[in-house]
Amino acid sequence: MRISLNLYGDLSVHRTITGAALLSGGELGSRRDSASKPADRTLADVPLEEEVVVVRMEVAGEDIEPLLERGIVPGCKVCPVKHSPAGGPTVYRVDGHLIALRRETASCLCVRSALEAAGVLDAN
Numbered sequence: 361m362r363i364s365l366n367l368y369g370d371l372s373v374h375r376t377i378t379g380a381a382l383l384s385g386g387e388l389g390s391r392r393d394s395a396s397k398p399a400d401r402t403l404a405d406v407p408l409e410e411e412v413v414v415v416r417m418e419v420a421g422e423d424i425e426p427l428l429e430r431g432i433v434p435g436c437k438v439c440p441v442k443h444s445p446a447g448g449p450t451v452y453r454v455d456g457h458l459i460a461l462r463r464e465t466a467s468c469l470c471v472r473s474a475l476e477a478a479g480v481l482d483a484n
Contacts, residue, residue: 400470403438403452404463411439412471419468427469430459437474 406412414434419427431454432438441458442451449460 400472402467403440403461403469403471404450404466406438406440406471408440408443411437411474413437413474413477414469415472415477416470417468418470419465423465423468427465431455431457432459432469438469438471 400415401412403412403414414432414436417424417427417432417434427433436455439453440450441453444450447463449462450466451458451460452466453459
C-alpha cells in the first residue's frame with residue numbers, strides 16, 4: 361500500500377492487486393491522467409543547492425509518518441546540501457532544519473523548482 365499526499369491536501373491510497381488501483385476517499389476511482397499535470401522531478405534528482413518545493417509525496421503507508429514529523433509535507437521548501445561520500449543518505453535543508461534522507465525515500469517525493477512553484481518561471 362502506498363499513500364500519496366499532494367500540495368493541495370489530496371490524500372490517495374494506492375494498492376496493488378493485479379495492477380495499480382487508486383482508492384481515493386474510500387471508493388475505487390480511475391487512475392489520474394498523467395497528461396493533466398506537469399511532469400514533476402523527484403527530490404533524489406535535484407542537484408546540490410537548488411531549492412525546490414515538495415508538491416506530492418508517494419510514500420509507503422508506514423514510512424509517511426516520520427517524514428511528516430520532520431516537517432516534510434507538500435508545500436515545504438527543500439534544498440540538498442551535501443551528499444554522503446559513500447552513496448549513503450543526502451543531507452537536505454527542510455524549512456531551515458537539516459535532515460538526512462536515503463535516496464529511496466527522496467525518490468518518492470515529487471518536487472518543483474521553488475521559482476517555478478512561486479510562478480516566477482514557466483514550467484515549460
